[in-house]
Amino acid sequence: MTDRSIVQIAFYAALMAALGLLPKVAIPVLAGVPITAQSMGVMLAGVMLGSVRGSLAILLFLFLVALGAPLLAGGNGGLGVFAGASVGYLIGWPVGAFVTGLIMERTKTLPVMPAAALSAIIGGIGVVYLFGIVGLVIVAKLPVMAAIVGNGVYIPGDLIKVAIVAVVAQTIARGLPSALASRA
Amino acid sequence: MISVYLDRPTWAHRRSAGMKLGLLALCSVLLLPQDSLILFIGCLAGALTLYASLGRDGLSQVLLLKPMIVFFGIILVFHGLFTGWQEGFVVVLRLIVMVLLANFVSITTRMDDMMDAVMPLFVPLKWLGGSPRTIALAVALVLRFVPVLMTVYGGLSESYRARGGKQGSWRLIAPFALQSLRLSENVAEALSARGGARGVFEQNRSAGRNVRLTGLQVGK
Numbered sequence: 001m002t003d004r005s006i007v008q009i010a011f012y013a014a015l016m017a018a019l020g021l022l023p024k025v026a027i028p029v030l031a032g033v034p035i036t037a038q039s040m041g042v043m044l045a046g047v048m049l050g051s052v053r054g055s056l057a058i059l060l061f062l063f064l065v066a067l068g069a070p071l072l073a074g075g076n077g078g079l080g081v082f083a084g085a086s087v088g089y090l091i092g093w094p095v096g097a098f099v100t101g102l103i104m105e106r107t108k109t110l111p112v113m114p115a116a117a118l119s120a121i122i123g124g125i126g127v128v129y130l131f132g133i134v135g136l137v138i139v140a141k142l143p144v145m146a147a148i149v150g151n152g153v154y155i156p157g158d159l160i161k162v163a164i165v166a167v168v169a170q171t172i173a174r175g176l177p178s179a180l181a182s183r184a
Numbered sequence: 185m186i187s188v189y190l191d192r193p194t195w196a197h198r199r200s201a202g203m204k205l206g207l208l209a210l211c212s213v214l215l216l217p218q219d220s221l222i223l224f225i226g227c228l229a230g231a232l233t234l235y236a237s238l239g240r241d242g243l244s245q246v247l248l249l250k251p252m253i254v255f256f257g258i259i260l261v262f263h264g265l266f267t268g269w270q271e272g273f274v275v276v277l278r279l280i281v282m283v284l285l286a287n288f289v290s291i292t293t294r295m296d297d298m299m300d301a302v303m304p305l306f307v308p309l310k311w312l313g314g315s316p317r318t319i320a321l322a323v324a325l326v327l328r329f330v331p332v333l334m335t336v337y338g339g340l341s342e343s344y345r346a347r348g349g350k351q352g353s354w355r356l357i358a359p360f361a362l363q364s365l366r367l368s369e370n371v372a373e374a375l376s377a378r379g380g381a382r383g384v385f386e387q388n389r390s391a392g393r394n395v396r397l398t399g400l401q402v403g404k
Contacts, residue, residue: 001314001318003372003375003376003380003381004372004376006318006321006322006325006375006381007325007368007369007371007372007375008368008372009322010322010325010326010329011325011329011364011365011368011371013322013326013329014325014326014329014330014332014333015329015333015364017326017330017333018330018333018334018337021330021334060322060323060326061326063319063323064323064326064327066298067295067298067299067302067323068188068189068290068291068293068295068298069188069295069327070188071330076248076251076252077188077290078188078248078286078287078289078290078291079208079286079287079289079290080248080249080282080283080284080286080287080290081283082286083212083279083282083283083285083286084252084255084279084282084283085252085255085256085259085279086255136259139279140259140275140279141263141267141271141275142259142262142263142266143262143266143267146262146265146266150258150262164354164357167357167358168357168358168361171358171361171362172358172361172362172365175362176362176365176366178369179365179369
């Protein structure tokens with residue numbers, strides 16, 4: 001693992017933390033419904049760093065949370081969050097980042113923006129929801145249908161995050177191409 | 185960087201991190217298959233007694249649960265609608281007990297000690313050509329990066345508002361990403377110039393310094 005990779009991984013782990021600490025970003029559509037940005041960090045890490053480094057960044061972030069840093073949105077942290085009902089989503093994050101990065105790496109022929117959107121939808125929404133729903137069914141003993149329906153609330157917000165991630169990826173590809181490590 | 189850690193010596197702080205983590209794992213294995221409401225009410229009382237034994241500020245740490253309450257409420261209602269209230273209460277109580285026990289370990293163990301306790305888990309990295317020290321460096325880097333990122337964002341947000349923009353606009357995301365990424369590239373270069381991950385540790389050791397979380401924590 002090169003020094004550059006270590007710094008990149010640490011950077012996106014810190015970005016995850018910052019996204020949880022920053023004031024909620026109000027999105028103009030949806031009448032300014034505030035959304036927490038942390039799941040956007042999962043998509044960004046995968047899109048920008050690719051599969052391996054992207055998932056390592058999220059794992060590093062979760063490691064810090066487990067050590068007791070209250071870095072999850074809302075000042076949540078400590079071992080308790082891994083005993084809670086949303087543990088499925090937390091486990092899904094690094095896997096989601098991995099899949100996001102993998103798709104990003106495999107679609108080098110596509111322009112950055114659509115490729116980023118596609119990978120973020122499959123990895124950042126599809127995979128993360130899958131793990132989240134399985135977690136709800138196992139930990140909270142919810143019926144599968146109820147877990148799926150409960151999840152639906154988050155889809156509009158997450159689609160907005162996908163759009164932001166795609167635009168940011170495009171901006172970075174133009175402004176600082178070397179930072180788009182998944183395509184380097 | 186604040187931690188959920190309760191900075192005051194108590195009986196629970198004196199126990200080793202490894203022992204507390206081990207007991208926590210044991211509790212979760214024992215409690216997960218149970219489904220008796222009485223048992224979990226007893227466990228809840230037990231967990232609250234643990235917190236109370238730390239004193240008044242210890243008991244107030246139960247409030248760490250607060251962000252999860254809405255979620256627990258939703259789970260309870262879903263169970264009430266689909267599988268019955270009895271099961272709903274059991275599930276939610278079990279979650280609350282497990283979260284309380286896990287947080288108890290977090291509030292009574294310093295991040296450093298927790299890190300030392302789990303470091304043996306990273307020994308297999310050596311077989312893959314890595315080093316457990318890489319993890320320590322990465323953790324220290326994250327803790328150093330977070331306040332820097334907040335400063336970068338704060339600067340951008342301030343100048344945007346001075347130009348008449350609103351707080352927390354999505355327009356700041358792209359410049360924020362570009363600025364902070366450039367900054368991180370400088371850090372990577374500086375790290376390589378000092379001999380990389382290995383060099384940082386050796387330099388500090390020869391200078392008698394100790395690269396640990398406490399040395400690098402900022403903005404406390």
